[in-house]
Amino acid sequence: MSAALEDLVRQTLCVISEGELCRKATAPEGWPQSKIQSLDQLNACADRAVAQAMRLILIVGEEELSRSLQLLNLKKEVYPQFIFGVLLVSKDPKNFLKKQGLPFHVLDILSDKEAKSQLDYFLLKSLRPQGISQGAGTKIIADTIAKLNSIFFCFSQEKVQDKLFEKIVTKAIEFGECSAATLFILKEQYSESYFVSKVFGELNTPLEIEKKRIPVFENSICGYVALTGKIHTLFNFQTGNSLVPGNYNRSYDYAITEGVDSIITLPLKNSHNEVEAVLQLIYKNDPNKVTGKRKTHFDFEDETLWTTFSTQAGICLESVELYADVQGLFEGFVRASVKAIEARDPSTGGHSERVAKMSVGLAKAVTESEVGTYRSVKFRDEEIRELEYAAMLHDFGKIGVREEVLVKAKKLHGSQLTGIKERIKICKAAAKIHLLENKLNSSALLHPKLELDYQKRSQELDHYWQIIQSSNSPSILKQEGVVALERIKRESLLLPDGQTISLLSDEEYQALSISQGTLTPDERLEIESHVKHTYQFLKMIPWTRDFKNLTEIAHCHHEKLDGTGYPRKLTSHQIPLQSKIMTIADIFDALTAKDRWYKESVPLEKATEILCEEVKQGKLDEALVEIFIAKQIYEHTILMPFNRVA
């Protein structure tokens, strides 16, 4: 105990009410104390304290609280120099606090169990405010505040939970000049609390990190702090002057060994006043080491500083947790959106994920490159995450494209092909009727010729059907095919009402005349509109600051450097570097994907050749394509399964 604290103890009269709850409470040996049974006796104690210029601390139960406070307040009115405080003993402290809060002058609220076993601890703790007010304790000097500020700034910069845990431990050791520190992360599930991570650090040695579920034991220091949310200080241990009961659980409380002088254990709370973690700090006297100016023990004055430290650390833990929650939310949202796209267009199953993987790979390769055009570009982790999400969502707008266009595998829609087939059948039936009518109205000698004409017509119609079927596939349409289609287009069908219709409608003829692929110009425009839909969708989402460019990156994934892309025909300087990266990954995957039934997949060498060709044409970024090929960014994705979504 520090000399200043010993002085405070000598000048503090401890008055213990002998009510039901406090009967077994006793102050530490040597502490000026009185046991009382009535208000008159309390009055006499207060008079004694005033006369001897002593502070008074009253330990009292709930039932006597209000009358006792009234009396002491009256005394203070008469003697303003009179200093007093109350330690309230309650059967159910939590409930009392919920109902009433902490009344003025009540320094702390203890359970009857704590009053019996840890009264000395709470008595000493209760001296702290008086000590500070009289300048007997810690002086919070400017450089300490500056140190704390820089620590909190360092905490607030951290967004990764595990890294913050490590920082709390190392900064605690550094700030407190401690021998060791342990941080336990607390979790609650189904009303049961347990520690899930433990980070242990010792002066000048690497941190030990353990991730396992550890039950919280009530009869241990860490468990006590976790469950009560109260700071716990143990000091002068080595001289046998322990001021709290020696309950330790060696599975997580720091092992009390020779040389351990003091232990302080702090709750790190969130903004709801719930304990998020427990930080335990150790001061150890090591006679074999030269400690220099390093502190070797705690006293109660330290609690003020450590309370500030733990409050800030608790808030930072909470905000990192919230940040992780938001990340998790976005991650879940992105994955769910990808599922939705792929459910709509099974042929692109896995496409978004592969494009994301290659985009991230290329962005990292750019960051690592020390030579070339992009040697000074260093993407931060957040920017890479932003690119990853943009790539996962780049084709989300396909959800706004008509399904029959989106999944169109042939040039004609199913209903169009059926219509043509029916019309050919009708033509055949008409030829048959024509044959029979002519047979009826002509001599038998002409019948063989009529039969021959009918056969010719029937074969011609079968041939038409074959041409239509072969032209319907997405392969390149040859010149003979174009001529044949023109001939079929000229064919007309006489209806019973005397009207004639073409065997092929204008629309069907145009669709079958597509030279490559399956889409008509209008359908191609409709497919291209997916970029606008992606943009409309993404801009509605209130992205956090880390993802502020995500919408623009995705919006540009079909733009080309020479202005021939869509939808805005941007040119190189208007396209974000991340979009240029994504475009390469997108084209490469579209070429090599093995799960598109409307086209063959292109071999790897051919795909890289096509990328290089696009570079020559000024459409893709040369330096990026070079890195993409040189670093074989595709090597992991090429092996990824091509998922089909049912």
Ligand SMILES: [Fe+2]
């Ligand atoms: Fe796209």
Ligand SMILES: [Fe+2]
């Ligand atoms: Fe795409």
